[in-house]
Amino acid sequence: VRARALVYPRGEAPCLAPGGGWEHCQPASAAAPWPPVARPRVSHSRSAVASMLAGGALGAAAHVAPPTSATCTVYPLSAYFFGNNGAQGADQAHNAEERAARARAEYAKEGPRRAVDAVLLAMRHNVPHVLLLRDGSGFCRLPGGKLKPGEGAAEGLKRKLSETLSPPADSPIQGPVWVPGTPIGTLWRPSFDSPLFPYKPAHVTEPKETRTVYLVPLPETAYFAPPANLEVIVVPLHELYDNTARFGPLIAAVPVMLSSVQLNVVQSVEKAEA
Numbered sequence: 001v002r003a004r005a006l007v008y009p010r011g012e013a014p015c016l017a018p019g020g021g022w023e024h025c026q027p028a029s030a031a032a033p034w035p036p037v038a039r040p041r042v043s044h045s046r047s048a049v050a051s052m053l054a055g056g057a058l059g060a061a062a063h064v065a066p067p068t069s070a071t072c073t074v075y076p077l078s079a080y081f082f083g084n085n086g087a088q089g090a091d092q093a094h095n096a097e098e099r100a101a102r103a104r105a106e107y108a109k110e111g112p113r114r115a116v117d118a119v120l121l122a123m124r125h126n127v128p129h130v131l132l133l134r135d136g137s138g139f140c141r142l143p144g145g146k147l148k149p150g151e152g153a154a155e156g157l158k159r160k161l162s163e164t165l166s167p168p169a170d171s172p173i174q175g176p177v178w179v180p181g182t183p184i185g186t187l188w189r190p191s192f193d194s195p196l197f198p199y200k201p202a203h204v205t206e207p208k209e210t211r212t213v214y215l216v217p218l219p220e221t222a223y224f225a226p227p228a229n230l231e232v233i234v235v236p237l238h239e240l241y242d243n244t245a246r247f248g249p250l251i252a253a254v255p256v257m258l259s260s261v262q263l264n265v266v267q268s269v270e271k272a273e274a
Contacts, residue, residue: 070181070182070184070215070260070261070262071261071262071263071264072121072181072182072215072217072261072262072263072264073217073263073264073265073266074121074122074123074128074218074263074264074265074266075122075123075218075219075220075221075266075269076122076123076124076266076267076268076269077122077123077124077129077234078269079122079220079221079222079269080122080218080221080222080223080224081221081222081223081224082223082224082225082226082232083167083223083224083225084225084226084227084228084230084231085166085167085168085171085225085226085227085228086168086227086228097193100192100193103189103192103208103209104192106146107192107208110149111149112206112207112208112209112210113146113189113208113209113210114146114147114153114209114210115144115145115146115147115209115210115211115212116144116145116147116153116156116157116160116180116211116212116213116214117141117142117143117144117145117211117212117213117214117250118142118143118144118157118160118161118180118213118214118215118216119142119184119213119214119215119216119254119257119258120143120216120218121215121218121263122218122234123265123266123267124234124236125236127236127237127238128236128237128258128263128265129234129235129236129237130142130234130235130236130237130240130251130254131143131232131233131234132232132233132234132235132251133164133226133230133231133232133233134230134231134232134233135229135230136229140233140235140247140251141251142213142250142251142254143160143161143164143165144157144160144161145160145164153180153183153212153214154180157178157180157214157216158178158180161178161216162175162178164226164227164230165224165225165226165232166178166224166225167223167225168225171225173223173225174223175222175223175224175225176218176219176222176223176224177219178216179216179217180214180216181214181215181216181217182214182215182261183212183213183214183215184213184214184215184257184258184260184261185198185212185213185253185254185257186198186210186211186212186213187210187211187213187249187250187253188200188201188204188207188209188210188211189207189208189209189210189211190204190207190208191204191208192208195248195249196209196211196248196249196250197249198249198253211250213250213254213257215257215258215261220266220269221269235247237254237255237258238255240252240254240255241255241256
């Protein structure tokens with residue numbers, strides 16, 4: 001709504017005109033500058049409001065649908081089995097200079113990097129925990145990774161989850177069926193040597209990397225088999241929150257990303273033998 005400022009000459013003031021609107025008024029005398037004026041009461045009758053609604057004057061403001069929140073069912077950690085698939089996972093560049101050099105080489109061949117990450121939840125001690133992958137150096141990350149050129153986000157996320165958490169294809173134990181859920185956040189890397197930002201800076205026309213975080217619901221029981229050089233750890237949300245120094249900006253932002261998600265907690269599940 002825009003309001004226009006009305007400027008009146010010295011000694012004058014606005015008065016409500018009989019037919020509506022405002023006009024210039026002057027005081028009756030110096031002794032009685034301004035006679036008492038009944039303040040107009042602004043109101044609309046029901047018929048006037050109905051007329052405005054029918055004409056569309058209030059339609060845009062009156063019929064805005066409230067936002068809907070995502071939901072996710074979370075099962076207890078005790079319902080899951082953990083092992084390893086015997087293979088070696090891909091090495092991650094932990095050093096900032098190494099990571100920037102690798103990003104420059106990939107950018108020269110494939111353009112901006114696209115990556116996806118999965119937030120997997122399980123309950124422990126009545127607190128939601130996030131499943132992370134930790135390597136031998138103590139570096140932690142979310143399951144997921146880089147997308148192939150032309151690969152869709154959902155397809156690529158299922159591929160990365162199968163590579164890092166599912167048993168091998170010849171295993172008698174089947175892994176979970178991965179169903180990418182709701183995207184809960186996107187982060188951008190403006191330059192090769194900059195950290196991830198939860199927004200795209202206005203001066204950046206083409207970020208060097210875009211990471212989309214998905215909330216992936218887990219089945220009520222499953223067997224996870226990461227590569228031999230990785231282990232699955234679970235960390236409560238309160239330890240992740242704002243803990244950039246330990247986990248980096250992406251993982252530290254997960255509790256905030258989950259703040260609009262309704263978690264349906266299942267207290268106990270009958271655990272089958274692996």
